[in-house]
Structure formats: structure tokens, C-alpha cells
Amino acid sequence: MWIYVFVGNMLRGIGETPIMPLGVSYLDDFSKEENTPFYLACINTVGILGPMFGYMLGSFLAKIYVDVGFVDLESVSINYKDSRWVGAWWLGFIATGTVALLSSIPFFFLPRSLPKQGEEHIHNHIELSSLAEQDNFLADEQEQEEEKEKQVSIREMAKEFVPSLKRLFRNSIYTLMILTYLVVVNGFIGLITFKPKFLEQTYGQSASKATFLIGVLNLPAVALGIITGGYVLKRFKLGVIGAARVAITTTVTSFCLLAVQVFLHCDNAEVAGLTVSYQGDSHVSYNQQTLLSQCNAGCSCSMKHWDPVCSQNGMTYVSPCLAGCQTSTGVGRNMEFHNCTCVGEMITPGMNMSTVLGQCTRSSNCDRMFKIYMALSVVGSFISACGGTPGYIVLLRSIQSDLKALALGMQTLIVRTLGGIPPPIYFGVLIDRTCLKWGTKQCGGRGACRLYDANTFRVTYLGLINGFYFLSNILWVFLYFKIVKRHKKLALRNQAKENGLEGKGEANGRASISISITKGKDDTDKESTI
Numbered sequence: 172m173w174i175y176v177f178v179g180n181m182l183r184g185i186g187e188t189p190i191m192p193l194g195v196s197y198l199d200d201f202s203k204e205e206n207t208p209f210y211l212a213c214i215n216t217v218g219i220l221g222p223m224f225g226y227m228l229g230s231f232l233a234k235i236y237v238d239v240g241f242v243d244l245e246s247v248s249i250n251y252k253d254s255r256w257v258g259a260w261w262l263g264f265i266a267t268g269t270v271a272l273l274s275s276i277p278f279f280f281l282p283r284s285l286p287k288q289g290e291e292h293i294h295n296h297i298e299l300s301s302l303a304e305q306d307n308f309l310a311d312e313q314e315q316e317e318e319k320e321k322q323v324s325i326r327e328m329a330k331e332f333v334p335s336l337k338r339l340f341r342n343s344i345y346t347l348m349i350l351t352y353l354v355v356v357n358g359f360i361g362l363i364t365f366k367p368k369f370l371e372q373t374y375g376q377s378a379s380k381a382t383f384l385i386g387v388l389n390l391p392a393v394a395l396g397i398i399t400g401g402y403v404l405k406r407f408k409l410g411v412i413g414a415a416r417v418a419i420t421t422t423v424t425s426f427c428l429l430a431v432q433v434f435l436h437c438d439n440a441e442v443a444g445l446t447v448s449y450q451g452d453s454h455v456s457y458n459q460q461t462l463l464s465q466c467n468a469g470c471s472c473s474m475k476h477w478d479p480v481c482s483q484n485g486m487t488y489v490s491p492c493l494a495g496c497q498t499s500t501g502v503g504r505n506m507e508f509h510n511c512t513c514v515g516e517m518i519t520p521g522m523n524m525s526t527v528l529g530q531c532t533r534s535s536n537c538d539r540m541f542k543i544y545m546a547l548s549v550v551g552s553f554i555s556a557c558g559g560t561p562g563y564i565v566l567l568r569s570i571q572s573d574l575k576a577l578a579l580g581m582q583t584l585i586v587r588t589l590g591g592i593p594p595p596i597y598f599g600v601l602i603d604r605t606c607l608k609w610g611t612k613q614c615g616g617r618g619a620c621r622l623y624d625a626n627t628f629r630v631t632y633l634g635l636i637n638g639f640y641f642l643s644n645i646l647w648v649f650l651y652f653k654i655v656k657r658h659k660k661l662a663l664r665n666q667a668k669e670n671g672l673e674g675k676g677e678a679n680g681r682a683s684i685s686i687s688i689t690k691g692k693d694d695t696d697k698e699s700t701i
Contacts, residue, residue, distance in 0.1 A: 213401070467513055476611060496525075
């Protein structure tokens, strides 16, 4: 089964890869400088709508049993709130695959070629395009003579690949931007991958509810943040330094909100023999022997199974047998267990010694903490997304025009490979170390984790994410000073040209750059001459 999923995702990746390197490069080349951030924000915002509807679809499918249509659902003894429940994940591939196939049809009706630079009325707008800012920002890296446009063969392109790659990574700002993106994406992928499980284990939310809330709260906040960041750049006509300032401000602010979330915690769920003793003592070090007590010593219970039951006193037991239950009534998910001796040790005389299937709900304090966490999470998502478009503008303006497609392609390759693949692996390994109770497969092997130490989970999960975001803040500071340094260097060079201190030959060679810089000098707030 995993082979089909792997091949399908690989084909999907091949199809969507050209969109960002080629599409964004074309958009940046043939749009007005002040409009580019807003257009990029619109593209990225639309890209958020897909995951938003995907999370909502996932939330709906998570409530449907995985074998729907193949088994009698009345015979299933668990519900979607149980950690053992597996939703109908395969229906999501059918639904989204069909939509993706239908959405590809309009592409067949696009023209064979799009207008190129210099055709029709585009020439009149080139002076206003981002090329002016880009040429100024990279003036010290474009000292070679420009060659006339010519058609090149695949062989010539292959020969130029390695030299172009060297030129690209000699650009210190571009290299530093790639490193910053890599760090941020590592933290973000870990955050989004394990967030539903984090909400489930730390705040007692069901998997379907956690997925639904992410889809209807966090992702719309991200979409609004992206469009807001693009609008700010367009409204105030900010250049590279202005964009970098916005990016740093949003990154630092979102990091502070993320750091606060570490302190929003709930107590561990009370599970006899795992998080508390059978007498209610919270200081218990888990091993298999702690699951046994005098109340269930003669029951010959298996300690490998996870079939939780909840008693009236709010205590969860790993299984009816370990709760000391002797009789049962009902079938399926309506089963109740009676005469539970372990429950009798924890209740006052006259209370019911019965249990019902499933874990007990968390305390009301946990709900309050969860609401605070979600509020901070939504605000943090919005603020962090506000810096997305400014950061991308800094990346675009740090690239030479002839290397733009290659640069964006390398950025996509590096970030998706080193930022998308490793995080789920090492995040998963570290989170697994916080597991208190593992399930057992039918063949006897270790299954999925059924219960985590919520406090250790929270510190591990949020601590690792905070570490990545803290490192990204440091990299942004270095990047900002690098940009300012280059801006000052180019400003001094331009001043020297205006004073006639440079040779005539060099002055003529840089005529176009000088004109662009002079245009932007009247408005220093725009910083479009970096």
C-alpha cells in the first residue's frame, strides 16, 4: 500500500514543482515593482485554501471508520474519540485526486507561448518593474558585460549549469536566505505534522476535532497574514530593507508567542498504573509491573493490550481486566463493566463500581488552557504569515535576473528535500520517547503509542520548534545587517559616480544603474535602490 502512496506523491511533486520557480519568476519580471508583493501574496493565499479545505475534509473523514462498507459498524466497540480509532483516510485520496484531475483541464487551453519581455506594451512597463531595484541591489555582482539574447541548446545549458550554480551560491545574501528558509521550514513541518497529535494528547481533544480546528482557525489566519503582508509592502512601497524589517519584526513577535505556549499545560490524564498509582498517587514511574495491583492480581490480565475503561471517579484503567471488573452488559461501544474491584478502592461507599468503554475526559481547567493555546496559536500564525511575502521579496531581489529561475528551483529543491523529509522523522523519534503505553499488533509486534506523557511531549515538541524559530531569528539579524551593509556600499559608490570620482568608462558602463538609483533617491523610505 505504501508504494502506491509513495509513487502517487512523487508524481504529484513532479507536476507541481515548476509552478513556483517558473511562475513566480515570470510574475516578478513582468509586473510593476510595487505590485509584485501583492500578486505573490495572492498566489500564496490561494495556496492556503487547499490545505484549509483538506483539513476540514480530513476532520470529516476521521469520524468515518476505516473499513466503512466492509464491516458491520454496530460491531465496532470504539468511537472516533478513542486513540485506537482509524478514520477512512483512503477516501481523501479519491476525493482530492478527482479534484486535481478536473483542475488540470483548463491548462490544456492555455496558449502555446506567453508574451515575452519587450513584446507589445510590456516594454513601457519594464522601467517600473522590479528589474530596476534588482540591478541596483546586485550592482557589485553584475560587472560583466551583458550578452544579447540568443537561443541556446540543451547541451549549452548543461555546460553553463555548474558555472551558474557557482555564481548563485557566491551570492552571500541568497545563500543566507536559503539557510534561513531551511531552518524555518524544519520547525514549521514539525509543527504542522504533529500538531493534531499534540492537541489530542496534551489537551484531550479528539483527532477529528483537532484537525477541524486547525483547518478553520489556523489556516485562515495564515491566509489573511500572507495577504496582509503583501498589502503592507504595496501600500507603503517598501523596498528590500523595508521588507527585511517587516520580516524580522513578524518573526521575533511570533517566536515570543510560541515561547509562551510552552507554559500552557494540562495535567496528565489519570490512568491507573501509568500516570498515577491505583491509590491515586501521581508519583509513579511506569513499568509493566505498576499495572498490577492487589485488586487485579488474581485476574491473570494481559499487560500488553490497550482497551481503556472509565470509572465514575474519573480514573481511567488500561483494560476492564486490570480494573478488576467481573461482569459486563451490553454489546459494542455500549458495553459496561460491573463489580470492578480496583474502582472500589478509589470511591466512597455507595458509589457505583462500574466502568464504561473509553478514556475519561480531562478536567475543566484543561479546556481553559486549550482555548488560550488556540488563541495564541491563531494570532501567532497570522503574525508569522505576515512576514512570508516580505521574506520572499528579499529572496527575489537578491537574485540576478538571468539566474532567477535556477535560484528559485534550487530553493524549492533544497527546502523541500532537507526541510520537508527529515523533520517528521526526528520529531517522531523524539516524541516516541515520551510514550508511556505502546499498543500491540496482532502478530505480537509493537504497535502505535496509545498514551504519552503529556508534559514531556509538550516540552519536547514545543521546545524543538522554539529552537528552530530562535535560530531563524539570529539568521534574520545577520541577513539584515548584510543587506544594510550592501546598501551603504552601493550608496557610496553612487555618490562617487555623481561627484565624477570614477572613470568615464565605468560610469558609462553603469549608466542604467545610476539612472535607476537617481530615481529612487527622492524617496528613501522606499529603499528600492538597494
